[in-house]
Amino acid sequence: MPLVSGLDVIAECTTRGLVAGAFNTTNIETTMGIVDAVERVGVPTFIQVAPTNVKLSGYEYVYDMVARRLATCPVPVALHLDHGKSLTAVEDAVAARFTSVMIDDSESPYDTNVATSAKARELAVPGIALEAELGSIGGKEDDVSPEHASTTDPAQVRDFVQRVGCDMLAVSVGNVHGHAPDARIDFDLLTKVREESPVPLVVHGGSGLPAEQLGRLAEFGVVKVNVASDLRNAMIRAFGEAYAANPHENSLIRVSLDAVAAITDVVEQRIRQLNPSA
């Protein structure tokens, strides 16, 4: 089917009690691997790309690649801008027909974050989902590595969401970007945030969280969980292992297909961990 709006993914997941994985793509192998897994499991999903990862090709190429693969996929999937750190990035993704965008000004003072995010709401015209971030998620991924990570303050949540008009809210409740084996969700804080939020929540840093925690997020109003590092590592490992096994290996397509299969396995595992009853 054609790409759907992020609003449709949110609505279907909310209705069915599911959590959408949001998987970062960088290239055709990652894209193929993600969609193969989505077809196996049948859970609505976001495919996303951060501004740092369009250096090779630009947003239009990513749109074309993802939309072409999804044409034969029966599961609803939205194309999302991950960590739009500027309004220009949001504008560019919207111009390239992305169906969901994130504005991330979470490192700025509260009022600045509200103002920037509200401007992104104007750019994300009706039909495009908007994610904004309150509290700054720690760890390092892409160009996202705040000097001062901070948790989401429940007292700010309702005011922020109402003033921005976002459709989902990224929260910092113990989750950490990138390789973070010690990251743990603070479910007490997540509960307080959820009670204040008029919209569903988003958890970044899915790669670092244990399966047992991922499987509980649906009960806490979480609709989207970002996973990037796992997929990237699967692809890089496939190429590293091929080279280590034979430095004269020259079948690029064989190694590429191995990488796709490895990515598919990782994505399927994460979707099932997020939705143990699906």
Ligand SMILES: [Zn+2]
């Ligand atoms: Zn993130």
